[in-house]
Amino acid sequence: MNFHQFFLILRARRWILFATLLLTVGATMIVSMLLPKTYKASASVLMNYKGVDPVTGLAMPGQLMPGYMATQIDIISSKNVALRVVDRMKLAESPAVIAQYNEATKGEGTVRDWLADLLLQKVEVQPSRESSVVNISFSGSDPQFVAAVANSFAEEYQRATIQLKADPMKKATGYFNDQTKQLRDNLEAAQSRLSKYQQDHGIVSVDNRLDVETQRLNDLSAQLVAAQSQAMEATSRQRSAQGNADAPDVANNPIVQNLKMSLATAESRLAEIGQRLGRNHPQYLSARAEADRLRTELTTATRSTSASVGNNASILVQREGALRQALAEQKTKVLELNRTRDEMNVLQKDVESALRAFDVTSQRLAQTRIEGQADQSDVAILNPAVAPLRPSGPKVMLNTILALFMGTLLGVGFSMLAEMIDRRVRSDGDLSDLLQIPVLGDISWKAPARKRLSPFNIFTPRKLRLN
Structure with a gap:
């Protein structure tokens, strides 16, 4: 099938193409109009690459590793941070939320885990290109709620980084405390042996x-x-x-x-x-x-x-x-x-x-x-999230453009399917391909315009042209 044949098929099946396109665009517009409005709020956090720990004064080469930014993104989108957000906003204490949880899960699991999973489905973490700024976005139907959740994710991520750095240090503090006591005992024992030796031998210097x-x-x-x-x-x-x-x-x-x-x-x-x-x-x-x-x-x-x-x-x-x-x-x-x-x-x-x-x-x-x-974090909140004034979705214009594209593809597909079901001769090329014989000529026939029935034109012969 060449382009000419393809064009002839679309022209012959144009009503299928137009009907499919109108149906797709119309359905998309109706659905977009009926869908509830979605709001999206974003909070920006800054990763401080100072290179020196403010407490110890030591260099921190770990922040220069290629996987550092990916690790921070995984921490933001982790269930630990989501559970912190649930506890911070006290979402698990709402009777309506508990009722929705019981209806959705039949009481399986915990309401905190269920809410954390729901929050993680709507949160989006996007790092800026060639920058240390990370955008934390959350989508929902309530503009005030999505802004509060985005800010809670940013703040709890900041606290999580502090805890992730402080907890190992606290465990190490206990270990070094035990080692210090043992080494102090060893020092006292060595000093006692030296003093006893000096006393036994009467040595001053x-x-x-x-x-x-x-x-x-x-x-x-x-x-x-x-x-x-x-x-x-x-x-x-x-x-x-x-x-x-x-x-x-x-x-x-x-x-x-x-x-x-x-x-x-x-x-x-x-x-x-x-x-x-x-x-x-x-x-x-x-x-x-x-x-x-x-x-x-x-x-x-x-x-x-x-x-x-x-x-x-x-x-x-x-x-x-x-x-x-x-x-x-x-x-x-x-x-x-x-x-x-x-x-x-x-x-x-x-x-x-x-x-x-x-x-x-x-x-x-x-x-x-x-x-x-230490309660100092390497993460700073650059731009806190504010309640959006305009909804981010549904995007009627974008959906309409996509519907035009998809409707056109579906119309073309349905037209080709109808042509495959009811194949007709559209040109001399179709005839030569079907019969495998050369075409010697074609007859160009055009239906005359419809006229009122009169006794004068009932037997008027039609015009034929032989090429």
Whole structure:
């Protein structure tokens, strides 16, 4: 079927097309006029993308996620928000609503759920393109009621966002509160172990005491080195002074030197007297006795000096041994202090770790407690809904235009259906397609105009034209 044949069919079945079109348009207009008027109110809410939490000061990358706006739309159109709206407007307390609920559901379910489902069927959430504004619309027959419902959805959504953010923080606050108590107990236990260890070992400050004992150890080491040098020197002098009157310690002794000078004088005097007097002379005997006495005293002084050098060496050796023993005891004490300090450092580290964990948990507890008590929302009501002055539906003009379009389609469809039921030859193309033979010519016939019946034109022949 080509366009020419299609046009011929529509022209032949034009009464079906026009009748269907008029019937469709007329029915649409009548129904549109009879339908109750519908009002639509819209409230606009703004999603604040601040990027920083006003309570904690932390960045909020979750708002930058692609699914954030879709999530907020799902929250607005959720049953939780709808139930909040029902409770806020006290719709479930109306006797008329309860009667309608009983009639519609036969008492199955709850009136709150039934009302929430009805509200969600008429609410429409539409985000603005490339914007953070979301429009919440509600349709109904009462302009005041639809405005109140739209505003209730916006306000309850705002409260729901606060609750959705605060409830997890409240649960986290309880968890951090328990952790804080446990960490406080751990800190007190670690501090008690450290204090008990200090009391048991009598430690006030390990570092200061260790510094003093280390300084004493260094002093003892220096004294031992000096004592060893002195003992070695004294031992050498002792060996040199034993049986040797010419030893430096013996020769340099003032008593020995005086006795040597006195002995030399006495011997000189004895020699002089011996030249003048005989050996039995009283003066000679007296001079010889004096010389013998001085010689005996010199021998005694030399021995005494040698003994004193030996005693000094013994004293220095004993001092060296005492210093060595004191140094060994000081080393043991320093090592013990080092071990004590290491053990105390371990306990101190435990205290510091427990304190650090307690501080971090306390800070987190304070932060979550503040977040759980915060009533600030990221949603702001931009434009509250107002009662519409004009109805949004039914739209008679739009319905009429759609009826014209649909009526035309139905008329064309019915015309084609009638043609399929009663197929007729409309052109030479139909004839050639039907008989599968070429058309040699066609007869153009036009019915004459109807005239009144008269005896003159009863037998008037009709005009035929052969092409």
